[in-house]
Amino acid sequence: MxxxxxxxxxxxxxxxxxxxxxxxxxxxxxxxxxxxxxxxxxxxxxxxxxxxxxxxxxxxxxxxxxxxxxxxxxxxxxxxxxxxxxxxxxxLPVPSYHDKHTTSTGELYIWHAITHADRVRISPIGGCAMACQFCDIPYVAKYRKKSVEALVESIRTALNDPGLPARHVLISGGTPKPEDYGWQNAMYETVVNTFPHVKVDVMMVPMPGLLDPEHLKSVGVYGLSINIEIFNVALARRIMMSKWKASRKTYFDFIEKTVKVFGGDGRVRSLILVGIEPVEDTLQGVEALAQLGCDPVLSPFRPDPATPMRNHRPPSMETLIRVYEKSVEIVERYGVKLGPRCIPCQHNTLTFPDGSSAYCYS
Ligand code: SF4
Structure with missing residues (x-):
C-alpha cells in the first residue's frame, strides 16, 4: 500500500x-x-x-x-x-558548476558531468555507437571521446560543489565503438584510481570484449548497471536493434557472472523500462533479473521530444502502481531489492525506501 x-x-x-x-x-x-x-x-x-x-x-x-x-x-x-x-x-538546486568551464579544455563542465541529487554522472562518450529509440543520446549528440583530463576535473569539481556536492560517481554515457573499448577501460581505471575513497559505478552495455567484471572489481569499481531495458523480444528488436543484436543470452550470462563477482547486495543492477511493453513482459523481466541476484530498477518510460518515441504516452499511474507492487512481491521472493539502493538516486525510478537498512544515503 x-x-x-x-x-x-x-x-x-x-x-x-x-x-x-x-x-x-x-x-x-x-x-x-x-x-x-x-x-x-x-x-x-x-x-x-x-x-x-x-x-x-x-x-x-x-x-x-x-x-x-x-x-x-x-x-x-x-x-x-x-x-x-x-x-x-x-x-534541489542545479550544481553551482553548471555554467562554468573546465581549465583543461575550456568546455563547460556539464558537457562532461552532471550531478543529480547526490551522484555525479559522467559521460565519457558523447553520442553513442548504438541507437535506441527511447534514448535521446544518439539523436542529440555526435559520437566523440571526451578528454579524460576534463572528465576527471569535472568529477573533482562536482565532489566539491558548494551547492550540490556529489557523494558518488556513475560512469555511463554512450556505448563506445569497438576500437575505443581499450580507451574506455583505461578511463574507468583512471577515474577509480584518482578517487579511491569515492564509490564509482559503471553503467554500460555488455558488448563482447568491452567489460570484464573481474578486472573492473579488481581495479576498484563499486558496482555495475547492465540495463536490459525491454524484455519483450519482438519489441526489443524493433526499438533497440543494436542492443538486441547483443542477444538476451549475452546480457543474462553477463549479469549472472557479474553478480558472482560483485555479490548480490545491490551492486549489480539492471534497469527495465515501464510503459513500453506489456506489463506481463516487464514483470517477467523483473523476475528473470531477480532470479540471478540482480536488483531490477524500474524506470518509468518518459518520451523524449528528440526521439522517434516522442508521441508515445508515459505509463499511467495504474500501470506504474501495478508494476511496482507486483515487482516488490517478486524481489522479496528472491531476496533482492528494487534498485537503486541509494535513496536520492531513486528520483527517476519507481523505487521507495522500505525502512530496511538496504536502502541508504551514500
Ligand atoms: S546504448 Fe545506451 S546510450 Fe546508447 S542509445 Fe541505447 S540507451 Fe542510449
Whole structure:
C-alpha cells in the first residue's frame, strides 16, 4: 500500500508539474539542466525520503499538458499543491558548476558531468555507437571521446560543489565503438584510481570484449548497471536493434557472472523500462533479473521530444502502481531489492525506501 507522498511521486512522473512564473523567480539559477530523457524535470524530496524528478512543460511539452500539480513557494519553503492538499518539497538546486568551464579544455563542465541529487554522472562518450529509440543520446549528440583530463576535473569539481556536492560517481554515457573499448577501460581505471575513497559505478552495455567484471572489481569499481531495458523480444528488436543484436543470452550470462563477482547486495543492477511493453513482459523481466541476484530498477518510460518515441504516452499511474507492487512481491521472493539502493538516486525510478537498512544515503 503506497503512502500519499509515494502516490504523489507516481502522479508527478505521469503528469508533470506546473511551475508558475513567480515561483521560478524564487529559484536561483535554472530549475533543471534537463540533460537526459529521464532527468528532464525538477528534482525534489517529498516528505522524509521520497525523491522524484518531475517533468515540466519546458522540456516535455510532448506530454506535460496543464498538469494538476503545481509548485508553490511560501516563505522559505516550497510545496507541491495537488488535489487540494499541500506537500512540503525540498527543491534541489542545479550544481553551482553548471555554467562554468573546465581549465583543461575550456568546455563547460556539464558537457562532461552532471550531478543529480547526490551522484555525479559522467559521460565519457558523447553520442553513442548504438541507437535506441527511447534514448535521446544518439539523436542529440555526435559520437566523440571526451578528454579524460576534463572528465576527471569535472568529477573533482562536482565532489566539491558548494551547492550540490556529489557523494558518488556513475560512469555511463554512450556505448563506445569497438576500437575505443581499450580507451574506455583505461578511463574507468583512471577515474577509480584518482578517487579511491569515492564509490564509482559503471553503467554500460555488455558488448563482447568491452567489460570484464573481474578486472573492473579488481581495479576498484563499486558496482555495475547492465540495463536490459525491454524484455519483450519482438519489441526489443524493433526499438533497440543494436542492443538486441547483443542477444538476451549475452546480457543474462553477463549479469549472472557479474553478480558472482560483485555479490548480490545491490551492486549489480539492471534497469527495465515501464510503459513500453506489456506489463506481463516487464514483470517477467523483473523476475528473470531477480532470479540471478540482480536488483531490477524500474524506470518509468518518459518520451523524449528528440526521439522517434516522442508521441508515445508515459505509463499511467495504474500501470506504474501495478508494476511496482507486483515487482516488490517478486524481489522479496528472491531476496533482492528494487534498485537503486541509494535513496536520492531513486528520483527517476519507481523505487521507495522500505525502512530496511538496504536502502541508504551514500
Ligand atoms: S546504448 Fe545506451 S546510450 Fe546508447 S542509445 Fe541505447 S540507451 Fe542510449
Amino acid at each position: 503506497l503512502t500519499n507522498v509515494q502516490s504523489l511521486k507516481i502522479q508527478l512522473m505521469e503528469e508533470g508539474i506546473h511551475i508558475p512564473e513567480g515561483v521560478r523567480e524564487a529559484v536561483s539559477g535554472p530549475v533543471t539542466l534537463a540533460d537526459y530523457a529521464s532527468t528532464s524535470g525538477i528534482t525534489m524530496m517529498l516528505g522524509e525520503d521520497v525523491w522524484v524528478n518531475a517533468p515540466i512543460v519546458d522540456f516535455n511539452s510532448n506530454f506535460v499538458k496543464d498538469p494538476p500539480h503545481r509548485l508553490v513557494h511560501q516563505g522559505n519553503f516550497f510545496f507541491v499543491e495537488s488535489g487540494g492538499k499541500r506537500h512540503e518539497a525540498k527543491l
